[in-house]
Amino acid sequence: xxxxxxxxxxxxxxxxxxxxxxxxxxxxxxxxxxxxxxxxxxxxxxxxxxxxxxxxxxxxxxxxxxxxxxxxxxxxxxxxxxxxxxxxxxxxxxxxxxxxxxxxxxxxxxxxxxxxxxxxxxxxxxxxxxxxxxxxxxxxxxxxxxxxxxxxxxxxxxxxxxxxxxxxxxxxxxxxxxxxxxxxxxxxxxxxxxxxxxxxxxxxxxxxxxxxxxxxxxxxxxxxxxxxxxxxxxxxxxxxxxxxxxxxxxxxxxxxxxxxxxxxxxxxxxxxxxxxxxxxxxxxxxxxxxxxxxxxxxxxxxxxxxxxxxxxxxxxxxxxx
Amino acid sequence: xxxxxxxxxxxxxxxxxxxxxxxxxxxxxxxxxxxxxxxxxxxxxxxxxxxxxxxxxxxxxxxxxxxxxxxxxxxxxxxxxxxxxxxxxxxxxxxxxxxxxxxxxxxxxxxxxxxxxxxxxxxxxxxxxxxxxxxxxxxxxxxxxxxxxxxxxxxxxxxxxxxxxxxxxxxxxxxxxxxxxxxxxxxxxxxxxxxxxxxxxxxxxxxxxxxxxxxxxxxxxxxxxxxxxxxxxxxxxxxxxxxxxxxxxxxxxxxxxxxxxxxxxxxxxxxxxxxxxxxxxxxxxxxxxxxxxxxxxxxxxxxxxxxxxxxxxxxxxxxxx
Numbered sequence: 001x002x003x004x005x006x007x008x009x010x011x012x013x014x015x016x017x018x019x020x021x022x023x024x025x026x027x028x029x030x031x032x033x034x035x036x037x038x039x040x041x042x043x044x045x046x047x048x049x050x051x052x053x054x055x056x057x058x059x060x061x062x063x064x065x066x067x068x069x070x071x072x073x074x075x076x077x078x079x080x081x082x083x084x085x086x087x088x089x090x091x092x093x094x095x096x097x098x099x100x101x102x103x104x105x106x107x108x109x110x111x112x113x114x115x116x117x118x119x120x121x122x123x124x125x126x127x128x129x130x131x132x133x134x135x136x137x138x139x140x141x142x143x144x145x146x147x148x149x150x151x152x153x154x155x156x157x158x159x160x161x162x163x164x165x166x167x168x169x170x171x172x173x174x175x176x177x178x179x180x181x182x183x184x185x186x187x188x189x190x191x192x193x194x195x196x197x198x199x200x201x202x203x204x205x206x207x208x209x210x211x212x213x214x215x216x217x218x219x220x221x222x223x224x225x226x227x228x229x230x231x232x233x234x235x236x237x238x239x240x241x242x243x244x245x246x247x248x249x250x251x252x253x254x255x256x257x258x259x260x261x262x263x264x265x266x267x268x269x270x271x272x273x274x275x276x277x278x279x280x281x282x283x284x285x286x287x288x289x290x291x292x293x294x295x296x297x298x299x300x301x302x303x304x305x306x307x308x309x310x311x312x313x314x315x316x317x318x319x320x321x
Numbered sequence: 322x323x324x325x326x327x328x329x330x331x332x333x334x335x336x337x338x339x340x341x342x343x344x345x346x347x348x349x350x351x352x353x354x355x356x357x358x359x360x361x362x363x364x365x366x367x368x369x370x371x372x373x374x375x376x377x378x379x380x381x382x383x384x385x386x387x388x389x390x391x392x393x394x395x396x397x398x399x400x401x402x403x404x405x406x407x408x409x410x411x412x413x414x415x416x417x418x419x420x421x422x423x424x425x426x427x428x429x430x431x432x433x434x435x436x437x438x439x440x441x442x443x444x445x446x447x448x449x450x451x452x453x454x455x456x457x458x459x460x461x462x463x464x465x466x467x468x469x470x471x472x473x474x475x476x477x478x479x480x481x482x483x484x485x486x487x488x489x490x491x492x493x494x495x496x497x498x499x500x501x502x503x504x505x506x507x508x509x510x511x512x513x514x515x516x517x518x519x520x521x522x523x524x525x526x527x528x529x530x531x532x533x534x535x536x537x538x539x540x541x542x543x544x545x546x547x548x549x550x551x552x553x554x555x556x557x558x559x560x561x562x563x564x565x566x567x568x569x570x571x572x573x574x575x576x577x578x579x580x581x582x583x584x585x586x587x588x589x590x591x592x593x594x595x596x597x598x599x600x601x602x603x604x605x606x607x608x609x610x611x612x613x614x615x616x617x618x619x620x621x622x623x624x625x626x627x628x629x630x631x632x633x634x635x636x637x638x639x640x641x642x
């Protein structure tokens with residue numbers, strides 16, 4: 001069963017057909033980056049319509065069982081996720097309300113510090129702040145997965161320790177394999193794994209360096225991650241952004257917080273959207289990757305855990321019934 | 322000319338009459354604590370009505386000249402202020418819009434970290450964050466005074482250095498005189514003064530200890546502050562909360578960020594609203610304090626600078642024409 005732990009594109013019927021062609025049982029989408037509560041309601045409403053209009057291909061998942069049911073019916077389950085927590089509008093009680101509306105994964109910060117904690121792009125990371133402690137425990141209580149991908153390393157470690165349920169890094173790589181502010185140090189990854197969490201390895205070009213050049217080379221990166229934290233704690237979170245363009249890129253990187261060009265995981269020398277990866281230009285790359293893991297020394301069980309089994313177990317643990 | 326650098330009460334005609342009885346030329350009010358943009362617009366609208374209904378006593382000030390004009394007409398000028406920056410809803414461009422609506426003083430954080438920086442009550446203070454640098458420069462550009470009263474010490478020092486105009490601590494005391502998380506260390510106060518800023522000494526009981534017991538004793542605290550940073554950099558910011566009750570206290574302390582009782586500058590042993598100060602129960606204490614400064618060794622010019630002149634100079638520098 002294939003699960004993509006994080007995507008952030010613009011979706012239409014063609015992209016949903018790619019999900020089916022890749023035999024994806026589930027993906028986590030990005031409902032919000034900087035969107036506030038009202039804007040996130042708009043986005044959730046748009047997603048309800050989009051899923052209804054393509055009900056022969058996709059369905060919305062609130063539980064791990066929903067994903068299994070979708071898979072049995074040859075559909076792809078869409079798990080509602082957010083890459084920021086601005087949707088809370090500072091209200092602790094909105095965690096429960098957004099959970100009721102289907103939100104199952106929430107990244108504590110996107111690229112900037114907020115009331116919850118620090119981001120990987122801030123000069124100084126505060127760690128998990130007063131509101132952050134409240135929000136993590138509320139997410140634990142209602143069954144929403146804590147995502148630490150763009151979060152700062154101190155806040156990440158604090159959240160791993162403070163959370164009463166396993167947490168996720170849905171889309172990042174070990175910085176000991178490829179150094180980048182968006183990638184994660186070994187101590188954080190080990191702490192995450194020790195508490196039952198999952199790291200989703202990302203095929204996003206800007207945080208991969210040369211490892212991304214071929215699928216067989218990338219299997220080496222997977223192997224390094226597995227050696228570091230164990231095969232039960234590694235998954236895939238492509239960070240695929242199918243059909244997103246300059247408008248979406250500027251929204252992600254600059255939101256409404258700056259007028260000055262900001263390059264996120266890119267740079268002034270590499271300002272545009274990252275070039276698609278040959279072997280993972282869309283989710284039809286999933287079977288390609290699964291085959292590559294097989295010929296690069298992973299057993300069928302190991303490949304299955306990495307390609308989706310670990311996410312499903314984590315979702316079952318965190319989302320509840 | 323008397324100016325109160327920060328108040329946070331509930332206002333009605335009786336409180337405005339107290340402002341006149343104290344011969345206040347101006348006060349800075351608290352339009353917002355945790356209120357977001359829409360809620361702050363509601364509050365600004367309410368203030369417009371309230372001022373219109375009491376136009377014989379008060380007027381709204383956008384400039385230092387407005388304050389001088391109000392004083393000449395025996396009215397008290399109300400300067401619109403905020404104790405939080407949640408009113409920005411994360412939008413850099415809202416700084417200009419709220420300035421257009423009259424907002425002239427904005428505290429970067431209230432009691433919790435936000436996207437701008439750290440608070441005095443957080444375990445770790447990040448310093449001025451990415452959005453914080455943008456916001457301070459935007460406040461500089463439009464003419465809005467940066468207030469660091471509830472802000473963390475590292476963020477405070479960063480903001481003093483990053484700001485291109487003098488900044489304020491509208492309502493706090495030196496922590497070398499009375500240690501409390503809400504009070505400020507000497508290095509921060511010195512940096513503030515070196516760059517032309519003003520510290521508003523607060524008569525809020527919880528951050529004063531025994532110094533508050535008599536007006537003559539409190540003049541000693543004023544003297545200590547003047548010795549530390551110079552008579553041109555000390556003003557008064559009472560933090561008076563006339564007519565606010567449990568609803569307002571809970572809003573200030575807990576907002577919507579926690580369900581758990583939180584005591585702000587109080588404590589579990591001292592959970593309620595602080596007992597009013599005998600000699601500064603309302604702004605009729607201003608002439609009492611001015612007299613006391615006179616009999617405690619301050620010259621008339623010094624007392625005048627402390628009681629309002631320093632604020633007026635700072636407003637003239639920062640608010641512009």
